[in-house]
Amino acid sequence: MKQMAKLAVLVLVCASFLIGCNTIAGAGKDLKRAGEKIEGAARN
Secondary structure, three states: OHHHHHHHHHHHHHHHHHHHHOOHHHHHHHHHHHHHHHHHHHHO
């Protein structure tokens, strides 16, 4: 039963991530923007 609960939580987390970004391409763009912000902060 615990394994089923862990699987359900994992599915919900993955679904939330995909819904938030709409697509895997959107997730890539989000990560790219985050990397650019970090890079800009490191330059200052």
